[in-house]
Amino acid sequence: MTARAAERLEVQDLAVTHTTRGGDVRAVDGVSLTVAPGEALVLLGESGSGKSTVARTVLGLPGRGARVRGSVRLSGTELLTLGERALSDVRGRRIGYVPQDPDAGLDPLRRVGAQLAEVVLRHGIADTRRAARRVVPALLEEAGLTDPARVARSHPHQLSGGQRQRAVIALALACAPGLLIADEPTTALDALVRARVLDLFAGLLTERGIALLMVTHDIAVARRIGHRVAVMHTGRIIETGPVERLLAEPQHPYAARLVAAQPGTGGAA
Structure with missing residues (x-):
């Protein structure tokens, strides 16, 4: 299946504020x-840096009571002013979305195939339930x-973690979106399954020409999948650039410490 249309994401001066006690x-x-x-941009940073909030805000899900300003445009469409039905x-x-926890993207009480068929039917990819199931x-x-066939008949708890993550990816791709947002999609996977999932994303970039926004704290993931990297710290992007250049020669002191602290980068484990 080819992407419905190439999409370009443009975020400008985005700010998200939460009110707490x-x-x-x-x-x-x-x-x-x-x-x-056709490009993968990796938002790289530690927990709490704001990278997942950026991803969720692009999706129109910044959190209850959040105040948002700035601009989020998808191929010219301003998303921040759309109503919930249009969003x-x-x-x-x-836009397809792959969450960190596949259990958050799957209904535990329904078979995986039924969930996929519902998405296809709801968005008009198929006209009937029978066509959706096909x-x-x-x-x-x-x-x-x-x-x-077995996965479609299964409930989520009957699948392995890697299988559940792939089922969530299938849900995200069901309507052939032009932009895919993946929020730490390999964190809970073992090394072999993680490599296979990253290979899948790489194939989507070349075969479908999708735009990919990947959120991760893992430099190995950034190096494997990214074309460009944007390093986030305390809600801001502090450095951005081509993946090989930035990871080899980070210019910002925080980015340099982040890279040095990762295993396999020459710093401490």
Whole structure:
């Protein structure tokens, strides 16, 4: 299945503020970035840096009561001013989302195939339930599942962690979106399954020409999948550049410490 249309993401001066008992907390502070079709931009940073908040805000899910300013444009469409109904249509059809925890993206009480068929039907990819069910095996196979018929019949708890993550990826790709947002999608996977999932993302970039926004704290993931890296710290992007250059010669002191602290980069483990 080819992408519905190439999408370009442009975020300009994005700020997200949460109100807490202790006062206002600025989770994202003036973030600007672009992701072009066929490109993977990696948001790299430690927990609490604001990278996941950026991803969720692009999806229109900044959190209850959050105050958002700035601009988030998807191929010219301003997302921050869309109503929930229009945003719901954008999510799935134009933007696919892969969460860190696959259990957060799957209904534990329903079979995986039924969940996929519902997404396809809701977004108009198929006209009838029977037609929707017919495309399910191909979607699961595209996500790298070698026994799609069994997976479609299964409830999430009957699948391994890697299989559940691939099922979530199938859900994200069901409507052939032009932009894919993946939030720490390999954190809970073992090394072999992680490599296979990253290979899947790499294939989507070259074969579909999607735009990919990848959120991670893992430099190995950034190096494997990214074209460009944006390092986040305390809600801001402090350095951005081509992946090989930035990871080899980071210019900002915090980015240099982050790279040096990762195993396999020449710093402490």
